Amino acid sequence: MAELPSKSKGFIDWYLAVVEAANLTDKRYGVKGMNVWTPYGFLARRALDAVMVREIEATGSQPVEFPTLIPQTEFQKEKEHIKGFDAQVYWVTRGGATELDVPLVLRPTSETAMYPIFQLWIRSHRDLPLNVYQIVNTFRYETKTTRPFLRVREIHFFEEHTCQVNEAAATARVASNLGAFRRMADALALPYVAIRRPDWDKFPGAFYSVALDIPVGEARTLQIGSIHHYRENFSRPYGIEFETADGGKSLVHQTTFGLSERLLGAVVAVHGDDRGVVFPPAVAPYQVVIVPIGGKGANAPVESAQSLATLLRERGIRTHVDVSEDRPGAKYYHWELAGVPVRLELGPREAEAGTATAVDRLGRKSVIGPAELGAAVERTLDEFRGALYEKALAEFRSAFETARHLDDLKATTKVRALSWCGQESCGHQIEQAIDGALLGTPEEEFPFASGDPGPCIACGSSSGTRWALAGRPL
Amino acid sequence: MAELPSKSKGFIDWYLAVVEAANLTDKRYGVKGMNVWTPYGFLARRALDAVMVREIEATGSQPVEFPTLIPQTEFQKEKEHIKGFDAQVYWVTRGGATELDVPLVLRPTSETAMYPIFQLWIRSHRDLPLNVYQIVNTFRYETKTTRPFLRVREIHFFEEHTCQVNEAAATARVASNLGAFRRMADALALPYVAIRRPDWDKFPGAFYSVALDIPVGEARTLQIGSIHHYRENFSRPYGIEFETADGGKSLVHQTTFGLSERLLGAVVAVHGDDRGVVFPPAVAPYQVVIVPIGGKGANAPVESAQSLATLLRERGIRTHVDVSEDRPGAKYYHWELAGVPVRLELGPREAEAGTATAVDRLGRKSVIGPAELGAAVERTLDEFRGALYEKALAEFRSAFETARHLDDLKATTKVRALSWCGQESCGHQIEQAIDGALLGTPEEEFPFASGDPGPCIACGSSSGTRWALAGRPL
Numbered sequence: 001m002a003e004l005p006s007k008s009k010g011f012i013d014w015y016l017a018v019v020e021a022a023n024l025t026d027k028r029y030g031v032k033g034m035n036v037w038t039p040y041g042f043l044a045r046r047a048l049d050a051v052m053v054r055e056i057e058a059t060g061s062q063p064v065e066f067p068t069l070i071p072q073t074e075f076q077k078e079k080e081h082i083k084g085f086d087a088q089v090y091w092v093t094r095g096g097a098t099e100l101d102v103p104l105v106l107r108p109t110s111e112t113a114m115y116p117i118f119q120l121w122i123r124s125h126r127d128l129p130l131n132v133y134q135i136v137n138t139f140r141y142e143t144k145t146t147r148p149f150l151r152v153r154e155i156h157f158f159e160e161h162t163c164q165v166n167e168a169a170a171t172a173r174v175a176s177n178l179g180a181f182r183r184m185a186d187a188l189a190l191p192y193v194a195i196r197r198p199d200w201d202k203f204p205g206a207f208y209s210v211a212l213d214i215p216v217g218e219a220r221t222l223q224i225g226s227i228h229h230y231r232e233n234f235s236r237p238y239g240i241e242f243e244t245a246d247g248g249k250s251l252v253h254q255t256t257f258g259l260s261e262r263l264l265g266a267v268v269a270v271h272g273d274d275r276g277v278v279f280p281p282a283v284a285p286y287q288v289v290i291v292p293i294g295g296k297g298a299n300a301p302v303e304s305a306q307s308l309a310t311l312l313r314e315r316g317i318r319t320h321v322d323v324s325e326d327r328p329g330a331k332y333y334h335w336e337l338a339g340v341p342v343r344l345e346l347g348p349r350e351a352e353a354g355t356a357t358a359v360d361r362l363g364r365k366s367v368i369g370p371a372e373l374g375a376a377v378e379r380t381l382d383e384f385r386g387a388l389y390e391k392a393l394a395e396f397r398s399a400f401e402t403a404r405h406l407d408d409l410k411a412t413t414k415v416r417a418l419s420w421c422g423q424e425s426c427g428h429q430i431e432q433a434i435d436g437a438l439l440g441t442p443e444e445e446f447p448f449a450s451g452d453p454g455p456c457i458a459c460g461s462s463s464g465t466r467w468a469l470a471g472r473p474l
Numbered sequence: 475m476a477e478l479p480s481k482s483k484g485f486i487d488w489y490l491a492v493v494e495a496a497n498l499t500d501k502r503y504g505v506k507g508m509n510v511w512t513p514y515g516f517l518a519r520r521a522l523d524a525v526m527v528r529e530i531e532a533t534g535s536q537p538v539e540f541p542t543l544i545p546q547t548e549f550q551k552e553k554e555h556i557k558g559f560d561a562q563v564y565w566v567t568r569g570g571a572t573e574l575d576v577p578l579v580l581r582p583t584s585e586t587a588m589y590p591i592f593q594l595w596i597r598s599h600r601d602l603p604l605n606v607y608q609i610v611n612t613f614r615y616e617t618k619t620t621r622p623f624l625r626v627r628e629i630h631f632f633e634e635h636t637c638q639v640n641e642a643a644a645t646a647r648v649a650s651n652l653g654a655f656r657r658m659a660d661a662l663a664l665p666y667v668a669i670r671r672p673d674w675d676k677f678p679g680a681f682y683s684v685a686l687d688i689p690v691g692e693a694r695t696l697q698i699g700s701i702h703h704y705r706e707n708f709s710r711p712y713g714i715e716f717e718t719a720d721g722g723k724s725l726v727h728q729t730t731f732g733l734s735e736r737l738l739g740a741v742v743a744v745h746g747d748d749r750g751v752v753f754p755p756a757v758a759p760y761q762v763v764i765v766p767i768g769g770k771g772a773n774a775p776v777e778s779a780q781s782l783a784t785l786l787r788e789r790g791i792r793t794h795v796d797v798s799e800d801r802p803g804a805k806y807y808h809w810e811l812a813g814v815p816v817r818l819e820l821g822p823r824e825a826e827a828g829t830a831t832a833v834d835r836l837g838r839k840s841v842i843g844p845a846e847l848g849a850a851v852e853r854t855l856d857e858f859r860g861a862l863y864e865k866a867l868a869e870f871r872s873a874f875e876t877a878r879h880l881d882d883l884k885a886t887t888k889v890r891a892l893s894w895c896g897q898e899s900c901g902h903q904i905e906q907a908i909d910g911a912l913l914g915t916p917e918e919e920f921p922f923a924s925g926d927p928g929p930c931i932a933c934g935s936s937s938g939t940r941w942a943l944a945g946r947p948l
Contacts, residue, residue, distance in 0.1 A: 028594055029587075030545045031578065036591055039536035039606065046537065062513035063520065067628050068542075068580075068611060069564075071504045087570040090543075092580065094565035095615030104505065106566065113503075117510055120502055132513065137542060141569030154541050 004337075006274050011217050015269060016147070022277045022338050024268070025148045033146030033153035040338065041264075043285030045156060047318075048264055049135055051187045051282050052158050055180045056257075061131040061160055066113040068136070069104040075112045077237045084204025085109070088141045106139035109258070111205070114161050115238035122252060124243045125165055129173070133160035133257075149265030150222070150474065156261040163240060163252035170229055170253035174210065177227045177257040178444065181212060184259075187282040188267055189389040190214065191396035192224065194443040195469060198427050201437065203256075207231035210443045213469075215399035215415050216269050221439060221471040224266045230254040270392050277339030278361045280388055281381045286320040288312055288377060289340045290356075291331050293347040304351040308344070308373060315374045317381070336361065341384050342377065344368075360384040362391070400448045403470075406457055409434035415471035417446075419453035422466065426458035436472030478811075480748050485691050489743060490621070496751045496812050498742070499622045507620030507627035514812065515738075517759030519630060521792075522738055523609055525661045525756050526632050529654045530731075535605040535634055540587040542610070543578040549586045551711045558678025559583075562615045580613035583732070585679070588635050589712035596726060598717045599639055603647070607634035607731075623739030624696070624948065630735040637714060637726035644703055644727035648684065651701045651731040652918065655686060658733075661756040662741055663863040664688065665870035666698065668917040669943060672901050675911065677730075681705040684917045687943075689873035689889050690743050695913060695945040698740045704728040744866050751813030752835045754862055755855045760794040762786055762851060763814045764830075765805050767821040778825035782818070782847060789848045791855070810835065815858050816851065818842075834858040836865070874922045874943075880931055883908035883944060891920075893927035894942035900932035910946030 004021060007014040019025060024041035037045060053063070069092060076082045090106040093099060107113055114132075122130060138157040146152055160177065164170040178194055185192055192214045202209040203226065212225040235241065235251040244250050264283070271278035281287045290309055292301035305321045312319040320340075322331050328345070335343055345357040354370030358380050364387070368376035401414035409416055410433060420426060420438065427438040442449045449467030456465050478495060481488040493499060498515035511519060527537070543566060550556045564580040567573060581587055588606075596604060612631040620626055634651065638644040652668055659666055666688045676683040677700065686699040709715065709725040718724050738757070745752035755761045764783055766775035779795045786793040794814075796805050802819070809817055819831040828844030832854050838861070842850035875888035883890055884907060894900060894912065901912040916923045923941030930939050 026591060026594075028591065029541055030548055030590060031541060031543055034541035034543060036541070037539035039538055042537045042539055045539075063516045064513055065511035065516055065519075067503055067505060067508035067510070068613075069505055069508060069628070074504055089570065090566045090578075091568035092564050093567045096561040096563065096617075098615075104564075116504060117500060117502065120500075139542075141572075143570075154543070 004274055004276065007272065011220070011269070012147070014274075015265075015272075018272050018276055018337075019148045019268060024264075024277070027148060031153065033142055033151070035148055035152060035154075040285050043318075044264055044279065044283050045261065047283040047285070048188075048261075049158075051184055052135065052259060055183045055187075056133050056158075056160060058183075059131070059176050059180050061133045061162075063134065064132045065134050065136060066107075066110050066117070068107055070107055070110075070113045072103045072105060074116055075105045077112065078205050078234055080233075081111060081205035088143070090139050090141050107136075108138055108140050109157075110134065110136075110138075110159055110161065111234055111256070115234055115240060118161075118163055118252075119238050119240045122163060122240055122242050125245055128163060128165045128242060128252065129169065130163040130252075131160065131173070132162070133158065147265070149261045149268070152261070158257075158259040160255075160257040162255045163235070164255065165242075165252070166250075167231060167253045170231070170255050173255045174227050174229055177255070178210070180257075181225060181227075181259075185212075186389075187280065188263065189280040189385050189392055190224075190263075190266060190270055191389070191393045193446055193469070195440040196443045197440040198424070198438055200424060200427070201440070203228045205230065205233050207233060211440065213439060213471075214266055214270060215396060215471065216474060217399065217413075219412050219415050219434070219436065219471050220474050221415060222262070222266060222269065222474045224262050225257075225259040227258075228256045230256065270395075271388060272339070276337035278388065279339040279341055280385050281341045282385075284318065284339065284341050286340050287318045287381060288320070288342050288344060289331075289335045290319065290321045290344045290346055291328055291335075292321070292323065292351075293328050293345060301346045301348055301351045304354075305344075305346050308346070308356065311374050312377055315378065317374075317377060332359075342380050344377070360387075362387055397447070400469075402448060403457060404454070406430070406433040409470060415439075415469055417448035417467055417469055418457040419455060419465045420468035421456035421459055421461045422464050423456075423459065426456055429458040430468075430470050434470045434472065436470060439469040439471055439473070441466050441468050478748055478750065481746065485694070485743070486621070488748075489624075489739075489746075492746050492750055492811075493622045493742060498738075498751070501622060505627070507616055507625070509622055509626060509628075514759050517792075518738055518753065518757050519735065521757040521759070522662075522735075523632075525658055526609065526733060529657045529661075530607050530632075530634060532657075533605070533650050533654050535607045535636075537608065538606045539608050539610060540581075540584050540591070542581055544581055544584075544587045546577045546579060548590055549579045551586065552679050552708055555585060555679035555708075562617070564613050564615050581610075582612055582614050583631075584608065584610075584612075584633055584635065585708055585730070589708055589714060592635075592637055592726075593712050593714045596637060596714055596716050599719055602637060602639045602716060602726065603643065604637040604726075605634065605647070606636070607632065621739075623735045623742070626735070632731075632733040634729075634731040636729045637709070638729065639716075639726070640724075641705060641727045644705070644729050647729045648701050648703055651729070652684070654731075655699060655701075655733075659686075660863075661754065662737065663754040663859055663866055664698075664737075664740060664744055665863070665867045667920055667943070669914040670917045671914040672898070672912055674898060674901070675914070677702045679704065679707050681707060685914065687913060687945075688740055688744060689870060689945070690948060691873065691887075693886050693889050693908070693910065693945050694948050695889060696736070696740060696743065696948045698736050699731070699733040702730045702732075704730065744869075745862060746813070750811035752862065753813040753815055754859050755815045756859075758792065758813065758815050760814050761792045761855055762794070762816050762818060763805075763809045764793065764795045764818045764820060765802055765809075766795070766797065766825075767802050767819060775820045775822055775825045778828075779818075779820050782820070782830065785848050786851055789852065791848075791851060806833075816854050818851070834861075836861055871921070876922060877931060877944075878928070880904070880907040889913075889943055889945035891922035891941055891943055892931040893929060893939045895930035895933055895935045896938050896940065897930075897933065900930055903932040904942075904944050908944045908946065910944060913943040913945055913947070915940050915942050
């Protein structure tokens with residue numbers, strides 16, 4: 001197998017090589033940017049979905065599924081929204097040999113599919129809040145270079161849509177989503193920063209947008225999710241109104257929360273190293289791989305491995321026993337490349353003693369058992385997740401630096417925290433200086449954005465300044 | 475709420491009314507035949523998917539997901555197949571403002587998406603068998619009247635595709651699929667018959683097709699799934715060949731296994747009654763609904779209900795506590811309509827004694843507890859599934875009758891078992907007589923098709939006769 005390029009020498013080359021070598025996706029499908037989910041990649045995606053479902057349902061959201069196709073007539077009801085998406089939607093124009101009377105859009109997102117139905121579902125304040133989500137595929141006719149999981153034309157997408165009784169309740173839902181994402185990111189051991197985007201970079205049709213960003217080196221950032229407050233921007237054109245407690249009529253205030261397979265790309269990007277993918281246990285296709293060593297035939301290690309696997313599976317641990325004919329060294333190499341959190345080595349001596357040697361993907365070795373093998377494996381997985389988070393957090397912290405002058409932004413290798421007065425013209429000066437984007441202002445407490453920001457880095461004004469971040473979105 | 479029409483007086487009217495009243499789907503979406511999965515319907519679908527995943531993975535199949543869009547060039551490689559689908563596919567012809575060079579088909583099924591990739595995945599006999607499945611949505615530009623779950627334009631679809639080393643291995647995979655479906659249908663308490671379709675009614679491109687059919691009254695039948703043996707019909711045009719153990723080249727033999735949301739329609743159709751839906755526990759959105767009765771405020775029944783719910787959820791039982799302000803009678807009516815398998819009534823006396831009154835959806839009442847409440851509820855659910863199956867089986871049996879003369883087929887209200895010589899001309903005579911279809915020959919042991927079938931019901935020949943079934947496919 002060819003060696004992987006070094007992550008530090010070139011992120012994108014490394015990323016593409018590692019995704020392919022670990023067989024997470026197959027890019028050879030006949031439509032560029034539409035990739036095949038291999039069995040191994042699909043298992044990671046399924047585990048990721050389970051994390052999202054668990055956390056969003058814990059906040060009272062209910063699953064739904066709306067159709068993939070949206071009639072042109074509904075799609076074009078909200079003007080800003082359609083302007084934002086018009087250039088990148090796929091159109092279905094024909095059914096069999098028949099030209100369709102109304103062309104259909106393959107959903108790029110589902111506002112325009114859902115809201116005509118929300119208008120039917122919501123009658124009274126007693127129907128609120130309406131918190132629903134779906135996990136579906138969305139489609140974008142992407143003209144930029146596509147990258148597995150990061151920029152694709154068929155996107156595995158999580159989208160929550162909510163209707164609230166007023167603006168304050170919608171703002172509270174944004175906060176609830178931020179809490180749910182905090183717990184999802186914890187499971188993935190992913191440090192991130194929630195940033196309120198500047199007005200010129202918000203979601204088409206939104207009142208404001210909060211993006212969830214991670215740094216990926218060289219001042220680059222990756223948006224891995226977003227939460228939007230729509231106020232009445234959509235409820236007005238779609239007529240989503242309700243009877244208030246005192247018999248009046250009021251429009252709902254709406255929010256959305258979007259995540260995608262990009263989270264899987266982020267897991268690869270953040271945790272991966274020069275030996276391959278590194279999966280946090282929550283999304284690992286196999287959390288544990290057992291490698292029995294030595295003694296062909298009806299030997300103890302293979303049998304012990306199988307019964308240990310059964311024991312672990314009963315505890316809900318995704319476990320694989322590698323009984324292939326490769327040498328142990330080749331197996332270790334393969335499962336490290338594939339990012340398995342914990343490998344259990346089981347030789348004749350361990351089999352006899354009822355122990356196993358555990359090696360986690362950070363290379364930390366321990367002997368576990370003979371008592372409470374299952375609990376010991378769980379503990380090893382937990383500790384691995386913790387160590388992975390600490391490592392990622394250290395790298396996260398070193399990716400930021402404060403900037404005091406526009407010159408600091410030029411050729412920077414760090415995402416920069418800076419003072420911004422809020423004026424769009426200053427924002428664009430900052431963007432020019434860093435050759436990237438003013439990402440916006442941190443929405444939650446953030447270590448590089450505390451205390452007095454000082455005067456605006458662009459115009460020097462001290463009025464209305466706040467901490468902002470600037471970087472180069474991937 | 476309007477009363478439901480009677481099931482016995484008109485199946486389709488009853489079916490449409492019950493699906494709507496139970497709020498399993500919303501048909502008011504802007505594209506006919508593309509319906510909205512409501513939260514309640516989605517939970518049933520999720521439970522159904524879990525049954526399919528459990529049983530197919532137990533037979534060694536791995537999950538994958540292939541793109542939704544198929545290039546026209548790949549779609550048209552297998553001639554019979556394209557003939558079968560050409561009139562009913564949706565075409566994507568435009569991306570943004572650009573006409574696509576190669577139009578894309580929204581998959582009606584995934585042979586033509588998967589097989590070019592299988593051709594890359596399979597190199598050697600060691601890569602076989604390849605058993606993969608996906609649960610995705612498929613699309614058909616349906617011109618007949620659409621019906622929720624039964625005939626829709628966006629279909630929630632399960633499809634397994636396998637590649638085997640030779641014809642015998644493919645035949646064995648068909649048998650394995652029949653076993654997996656047996657276990658799925660058991661979970662749904664659905665009696666069915668596996669029927670090998672006559673040649674003129676097989677899947678486009680198949681060597682042979684086995685359909686899974688259920689009777690739905692008045693000699694009507696509903697196909698709820700199918701298993702196909704493709705031999706080399708697809709591997710030849712797609713070039714899926716492998717190196718054999720002795721260094722030669724050989725084409726794979728392929729099979730597929732297809733199921734869909736129609737299974738949910740079948741559950742409604744078979745188990746439902748004049749009071750509404752009846753869910754077998756495996757697919758019930760809520761398996762148990764607890765109704766606390768009496769004593770407003772900080773009263774014992776509501777608290778007991780909540781802690782009983784926690785206890786049941788810990789056992790994996792999907793449980794809902796109805797704390798709405800409706801009267802108990804209204805709640806009973808609602809949850810019977812919605813098909814909840816077991817209702818637990820909890821008044822002050824029960825709360826104090828630690829017991830509950832269980833009423834299953836067949837109306838059978840019992841008092842459970844105070845000891846082992848969780849186990850008692852599980853037992854009640856199991857017994858309910860058994861009783862539901864017995865009831866369904868009795869109806870299933872009464873839906874069939876042997877026919878000895880073509881005249882027996884005219885205006886029959888039963889699906890007919892009859893002798894058929896295998897000739898297509900006789901088949902068509904039978905179809906004309908019953909004003910329906912020759913469904914084919916039972917693939918497994920079947921009570922109405924045992925012993926000597928006697929002479930062909932159409933031509934009177936005794937040569938090559940076998941038992942066949944004829945009915946009126948819905």
